[in-house]
Amino acid sequence: MSDEEFPVLITGGCMAGLSMALFLAQQGVRSLLVERHPSISPHPRAQAASPRTMELLRPLGLEDEVRAAETPNARYGNILQVSSLAGDELGDFDGPFRHETNGASATGWTLIGQDRLEPILAARAAELGADLRFGTELVRHRQDDDGVTAVIRDASGERTVRAGYLIAADGNRSSIRDGLGITTSGRGVLGRQMIILFQAALQDHVRGREFFLCFVSNPQVHGVLGQLDADAAGRWVLAPSLQPGQTHEDFTDADCVELVRAAAGDPGLEVEIENVDSWEIAERVADGFRSGRVFLVGDSAHLMPPTGGFGGNLGVQDAHNLAWKLALVLRGAAAAALLDSYEAERLPIAIAVAEQAVIRYLQRSGLDQEIAARHRPESTVLFGHVYGAEPGAGLDDLIEDPLLQRGLPGTRAPHLESCGVHDLMRGNFVLLTANGERWRSAVSTATAATGIAIDAHSVETDEFTTRYEIGETGAVLVRPDGFVAWRWTERPDEAAAELTGRLRHACGFATARV
Structure with missing residues (x-):
């Protein structure tokens, strides 16, 4: 007999796990998230929220809050290359993370470390009803045809939790993935990097230069230097490259102080070490993202180098793809087969992005x-x-x-300058039409027949009909994750039956009939 019951249990309190709790809460689904560490990690790790991540957070009203928490000096965006801060400048170039969207979205990059983004995700998830428990670990679990029984442990002891589904967001060394026997494929380890959080007065060495990140290269240290506080006399992070086989455990605090001094170019610099960790730069993608009622999201499903800023953000998208599907299945509005589409959709994308x-x-x-x-x-x-x-x-x-996509099923609904399409994605299916009156009765019939809400919006612009290649009577059915489920170039004679059938099909039912 279980002590507690939740529709969904999530293990892992980083970017992907917190996003999973947030998007489930947006759908009205209660979840329990357990994270073995006592708090959110102090390490910045991923340094940016991608435009797609920001696009998913905008309908939740989080864009302004996330941008306000940007990493200090993010507004500069450029990257400095030096032998050391006090040494020679080797180059200065624009970084890849600017607020340029190339016409594909209404938003852009936000240069924010995970240490700043994750508390925002956690706060909103908890506000919407998610139960977040840090200092709590998943000890073991077993699944059956009806759900998952898990034992969790905190400072007060062990408890049994019963959940409909388990989400493994427990990182690249996922014990859940390994316990399920899910293997991984890819190039493996490409390198290893240490992360040193420290305090030092570097304002004299910065000398008024404006940079987002500083690449340091000299005989003592090769790595990246970043400022964590607005004041250059405050907290910094140094991420030096390690030799094969090395980890942060091979370095004493005194060793780390010398690495920081070498990066600063000041052998007498006063340095206070706060925290040290290390991580693999690797490419691995799980060969399966699901085993029964257990799903992998984030780094447990895919690990990739930080170049491009794709990895952590891809985990947010995993969560967004899966949350609405779980919500509909849990409510009985979708077939259990809908959950098969998570792996079918996300695994090939993970391979391509990695x-x-x-x-x-x-x-x-x-x-x-x-x-x-x-x-x-x-x-x-x-x-x-x-x-x-x-x-x-x-x-x-x-x-x-x-920019070449035209609203075909299986593609993300194209952005329109005349209409914030993805700002309309607030958890429901969306029907976009050039004239909503022609589809109103069909929407009512489909909603009544399926129990699934449809938000209908008229987009009365030439840009919409041209970009989506539909006539004035056509329509586009968009899934809650912003991907197109179906497109009608003109209104069919049996619009209500068509819409109902396509909605059922998008929800995992094998037949598209009413």
Whole structure:
């Protein structure tokens, strides 16, 4: 007999797990999130929320709050290259993370470390009803046909939790994934990096220079230096590269002080070490994202180099893809088969995006032409995902230029300058039409027949009908995650039956009939 029951249990309190709790709460689904660490990690780790992540947070009213919490000096965006802060300048160039959206979205990059973003996600998830328990670990679990029984442990002892589904957001060394026997594929380890959080008065060495990140390269240290406080006399982070086989445990605080001094170019600098950790730079994608009632999201499903800023943000999108599906299945409005689409949609995309991150990582040391030919622009990697490709599909079948997309099923609904399409995605299906009156009765019938709410919006602009390639009587049915479920170039004679059938099909029912 269980002590507590929840529709969904989430293990892991980082970006993907917190996003899962947030998006489930947006759907009205109670979840319990357990995280073995006592609090959110102090390490910045991922340094940016991508335009797609910001697009998902906007309907929740979080965009302004996230932007206000940007990393100090984020507004500069440029990257400085030096031998040390006090030494020679080797270069100064624009960073990749600017507020440029290439016409694909209404929003852009936000340069914010996970240490600043995750508390915002946690606060809103808790506000909407999620139960977040830090200092609590998942001890073991077992699943059956009807749910998952888990034992969790905190300072007060062990408790049994019964849940309908378990979400494994427990990181790249996921014990849940390994326990399920799910293997991974990819290039494996490409490098290793240490993260040193420290306090030091570096204002004299900064000398008024404005930079977002500083790449340091000298005989003592190769790594990245970033400012965590607005005052250069405050907190900083140094991320030096490690040799194969090394971890942060091989370094004493005194060793770390010397690395910081080498990066600053000041052998007498007073340094206070706050925290030290290390992590692998690797490419691994799980060979399956689901086992029964257990789903992998974030780094437990896919690990990739930080180049491009894709990894953590892809975990947010995993959560967004899965949350609405779980919500509908839990309410009985969708078939259990709908949950099969999570792996079918997200796994091929993870492979494609991981490759793009690797390509950007390899570019640092030169790149052969064959690999370079597979490089795709940032906006394509962020917004051009295509669901429903055949097994073994090529790269261009999985990601494509979002500016060329025309609202076909399986693609993200194209952004319109005349209408914030993705601002309308507030948890329900959305029907976009050029004339809502022609579809009003069909929407009412479909909602009554399925129990699934549809938010209908008229977009009476030439841009809409031209971009989506529909006539004045056509319509586009968009899923809660912003991807197109179906498109009608004109209103069918049996619009109510058509809409009801397509809605049922989008919810995992094998037949599209009423």
